[in-house]
Amino acid sequence: MTARAEFRRSRARLAVTTAAAALAFGAPTQAQDIPTFNTYGVPGLIDMPSAEMAPDATVGLSYGRIDQSNRGALTFQLTPRLSGTFRYAGIADFDDPNSNADGVYYDRSFDIRFLLFTETGIRPAVAIGLQDFIGTGIYSGEYIVATKTLLPKLKVTAGLGWGRLGSYNPATTLGERADNLLGSGGLPTYDRWFRGDIAPFGGLSYAWNDRLTLKLEYSSDAYDDESARGGFEHDSPVNLGFDYRLDNDLRLSLYYAYGSSLGFQLTYPINPKTLGIPGGVEPGGLPVRRRAEASADDLGWTAALDAYEASTQKRLISSLEKDDLSIDGYRLEPRRATIRLRNSHYGRPSQAIGRAARAMTRIMPDSVEEFTIIPVENGTPMSAITLQRSDLENLENDAAVEMLARTAITDAYGKAPAPDIQVTPKFTWALTSYYEYSSFDPDDPLRVDVGAQIGGTWQITPQLELSGALRKRVIGNIQDIDRVSPSELPRVRTDLPFYAQNGDPKISNLILSYYGRPGPDLYGRVSAGYLEAMYAGISGELLWKPVGSALALGAELNFVRRRDYDQMFGLMSNTTEEPDNDTTREIPDFNGHVSAYYDFGGGYQGQMDVGRYLAGDWGTTLTVGREFANGWRFGAFATFTNVSSDDFGEGSFDKGISLSIPVSVGLGTPSRRVETTVIRPITRDGGARLGVPGRLYNNVRTWHEPEIADSWGRFWR
Known part of the structure; x- marks a missing residue:
C-alpha cells in the first residue's frame, strides 16, 4: 500500500471512529447545557449579551418583541468558540423614509462573537462580540463581556458596550464614532468598531430549577432611535424577566423592560450534531x-x-x-x-x-x-x-x-x-406539490406560493436524460410584488416581479443533460434548455476530483438568453430596460467560473468561485460550510465583484446563509432528498449566478472519501 493510500485509509478510519463515537455516546444536548438567549437571539440575559456559548453546532431560532420592536434571529454555533447570527427586525411606528407604507422599519443584520477565555474555577468566561457588524443600522454595537458561575444555579454577567450598547449612561469615550446611516450598509463598519461612548452593563441569572430561570439586568441600551422616531419610553435601565423551558425544549421568555414595556420571546434550540443519522424504522x-x-x-x-x-x-x-x-x-x-x-x-x-x-x-x-x-x-x-x-x-x-x-x-x-x-427506466413522472417563497420585501417580509407540479424524466441513455417540470399556483401572493428596485446594472434578478406576475402556469425547467467521464479523476456535464426560471441556454462543466483528495477543481461556461416573463417557451433579447426611463443595458451572452473546493475535515468545507456573473461583473464568491454525518448542513457565502457598493445598491455586495435539512428527518425513513433554504438579505443584480441544476461537485463527493467514511456507521444497517 502506498503512503498516499495509507493516509487516505487512516483519515477514513478516524472519521468513521469519530462518527461512531458520536452516535454511540452522544446523547442529545442536555437542556441545562444550552444557555438562555436574549432578545437579539444570542446567549444572554434580556437585551444584553453574556459570555456563554451554546454547545458546538447548536442552531438557535428565536422570535421576540419589546414594545414595537420585533426581532427574529437564527444563530449558529460555528465552532465551540465562534458563533454567528442573522437577524431580521421590524419596528412599528418608526418615523423614517425607509419605513414601508405601514410605518414599519425593517432591518437586516449579522452578528459574530468569539469566546476569548473559557470559565475556570477562578476565571470567568470572557467573550467579544460585533453586533450588526456589516451594517450601519440601528442595532450596530460591540461588546466585551464576562460571565461567572458563583453558585451552581447563580451566574453573574458584566460587560462594556460600544455603539448601541454604549448609549445609556456612558462611563467614558474612546475616539469618535460616526452616526448610524439607516437604510444603507452591507460593508464591514470596522472604522466604527469599539469607538465612541463606552457604557457598562450587567446582570444576574438564577436557575430556579431545570426549567425556570430568573433574570435581572442593567441595560446600557438607551433606545435612542426608537425614542426619537417611534415614541418608545425609556424610564429605567433595569429589566427583569424569566425563561421557561417546555417539554420539547421550546423556551418561553417574558420580560418587563425599561420601566415601560412588556416583552416576550420564543426560542427553539436544536443541535444537528447530536440528532443522529435519520432512518432506522x-x-x-x-x-x-x-x-x-x-x-x-x-x-x-x-x-x-x-x-x-x-x-x-x-x-x-x-x-x-x-x-x-x-x-x-x-x-x-x-x-x-x-x-x-x-x-x-x-x-x-x-x-x-x-x-x-x-x-x-x-x-x-x-x-x-x-x-x-x-x-x-x-x-x-x-x-x-x-x-x-x-x-x-x-x-x-x-x-x-x-x-x-x-x-x-x-x-x-x-x-x-x-x-x-x-434496466434503465425509460420514463418516470410524478404529480407533487411545491412551494416558493420571497423574503425581505419591505411591503411584505414573507411571500409564499403553494401549488401543484407535474414533473418527469426521460432516460434516453444511462448518461443522457431529458427532465422538466410544469407548475401551477394554487394559492399565494408572490405575484403581488410590485416594488421594482432601482439598479445601475443590467436587470438580471431585480426584474423578478415581472416573472412573478406573469408566470402562472409556468415551465420551471426543461433540460437535456449529458454526464460523462472524460478521463481519470475527471467528470463532465453538458446541459441545454430552459435552465431556470429566468434563463435558457447551454451550460458546460468539467470537474477534477480524485477519490481520496480533499481538493477539487472545476470550470463552468454558460451561454444564456432571457426567458419570456410568462416562463413558457418564449425567449427575449438580452437587452433590459429601466421601467421609469429609456435606459437600456445588455446582459452578456456568456458567463462562467473556475472553482476550487476543499474539504478541511471535521465537516468543514470551503469553496471559491472566480469568474463572470450574469450582469457581466467579474469577481469571486467565497462559501464556507459545515456538514454533519446525518446530512444537515449550514453554510454562508459572500460575493465580491468589480461593481462598487454604490452601483450594487442596498446591501453593498451579495451575501447570505443556507441551511440544508434531509427530508428523512421528518419521515424517519431513508431518503436522498434534501431541502435547502437560502437566506439572502437582499437580491440585487451584482454577483448573480445562473441557477443550473445537476452541478457536479456535490454528487461526485457523495461517493468519495471522506463522505463515505463519515457515514460508514450505517454500513451494516
Whole structure:
C-alpha cells in the first residue's frame, strides 16, 4: 500500500471512529447545557449579551418583541468558540423614509462573537462580540463581556458596550464614532468598531430549577432611535424577566423592560450534531451468507460463465429491488463480481453499499471473493468500492470501522462494466406539490406560493436524460410584488416581479443533460434548455476530483438568453430596460467560473468561485460550510465583484446563509432528498449566478472519501 493510500485509509478510519463515537455516546444536548438567549437571539440575559456559548453546532431560532420592536434571529454555533447570527427586525411606528407604507422599519443584520477565555474555577468566561457588524443600522454595537458561575444555579454577567450598547449612561469615550446611516450598509463598519461612548452593563441569572430561570439586568441600551422616531419610553435601565423551558425544549421568555414595556420571546434550540443519522424504522437488510468450507475453490461453474452471469444478474436485480436499489451494469468473473449500483433511496451512501454487498454474498458463486461496487450518478461511475467477501463473512457482527479498514475506495474510471440500457427506466413522472417563497420585501417580509407540479424524466441513455417540470399556483401572493428596485446594472434578478406576475402556469425547467467521464479523476456535464426560471441556454462543466483528495477543481461556461416573463417557451433579447426611463443595458451572452473546493475535515468545507456573473461583473464568491454525518448542513457565502457598493445598491455586495435539512428527518425513513433554504438579505443584480441544476461537485463527493467514511456507521444497517 502506498503512503498516499495509507493516509487516505487512516483519515477514513478516524472519521468513521469519530462518527461512531458520536452516535454511540452522544446523547442529545442536555437542556441545562444550552444557555438562555436574549432578545437579539444570542446567549444572554434580556437585551444584553453574556459570555456563554451554546454547545458546538447548536442552531438557535428565536422570535421576540419589546414594545414595537420585533426581532427574529437564527444563530449558529460555528465552532465551540465562534458563533454567528442573522437577524431580521421590524419596528412599528418608526418615523423614517425607509419605513414601508405601514410605518414599519425593517432591518437586516449579522452578528459574530468569539469566546476569548473559557470559565475556570477562578476565571470567568470572557467573550467579544460585533453586533450588526456589516451594517450601519440601528442595532450596530460591540461588546466585551464576562460571565461567572458563583453558585451552581447563580451566574453573574458584566460587560462594556460600544455603539448601541454604549448609549445609556456612558462611563467614558474612546475616539469618535460616526452616526448610524439607516437604510444603507452591507460593508464591514470596522472604522466604527469599539469607538465612541463606552457604557457598562450587567446582570444576574438564577436557575430556579431545570426549567425556570430568573433574570435581572442593567441595560446600557438607551433606545435612542426608537425614542426619537417611534415614541418608545425609556424610564429605567433595569429589566427583569424569566425563561421557561417546555417539554420539547421550546423556551418561553417574558420580560418587563425599561420601566415601560412588556416583552416576550420564543426560542427553539436544536443541535444537528447530536440528532443522529435519520432512518432506522426501515426493514433491515439481508444477512451475509457464509460459504461452506473449501467451497471457494470450486470453479466448475465457470464452464457456463455466460449463463451464470445472466441468471445471477436477474436474481441480483430482484434482490436489490426489495432494498430500493438497482443496477444498470454487471460483470461476473471467476474470482470477482462488479456491479454498477444506482441508489435513489438511501441518504447515507454507506447504507446502500452495505446492502448491495450483503445481497451479493447470497447470490454470487462461492469462488467469487472480490466484490467491486461502482455507484453511478446520472449514469456516470463515481468511484469503485472494493470489498473482500471473506471480510463480510467474518466482520458482520463487528464494528463497521473494521470493515472500512479493509475496504478500498478508488477511481472507477475504466473499471465499470458497460451500462445495460434494459434496466434503465425509460420514463418516470410524478404529480407533487411545491412551494416558493420571497423574503425581505419591505411591503411584505414573507411571500409564499403553494401549488401543484407535474414533473418527469426521460432516460434516453444511462448518461443522457431529458427532465422538466410544469407548475401551477394554487394559492399565494408572490405575484403581488410590485416594488421594482432601482439598479445601475443590467436587470438580471431585480426584474423578478415581472416573472412573478406573469408566470402562472409556468415551465420551471426543461433540460437535456449529458454526464460523462472524460478521463481519470475527471467528470463532465453538458446541459441545454430552459435552465431556470429566468434563463435558457447551454451550460458546460468539467470537474477534477480524485477519490481520496480533499481538493477539487472545476470550470463552468454558460451561454444564456432571457426567458419570456410568462416562463413558457418564449425567449427575449438580452437587452433590459429601466421601467421609469429609456435606459437600456445588455446582459452578456456568456458567463462562467473556475472553482476550487476543499474539504478541511471535521465537516468543514470551503469553496471559491472566480469568474463572470450574469450582469457581466467579474469577481469571486467565497462559501464556507459545515456538514454533519446525518446530512444537515449550514453554510454562508459572500460575493465580491468589480461593481462598487454604490452601483450594487442596498446591501453593498451579495451575501447570505443556507441551511440544508434531509427530508428523512421528518419521515424517519431513508431518503436522498434534501431541502435547502437560502437566506439572502437582499437580491440585487451584482454577483448573480445562473441557477443550473445537476452541478457536479456535490454528487461526485457523495461517493468519495471522506463522505463515505463519515457515514460508514450505517454500513451494516
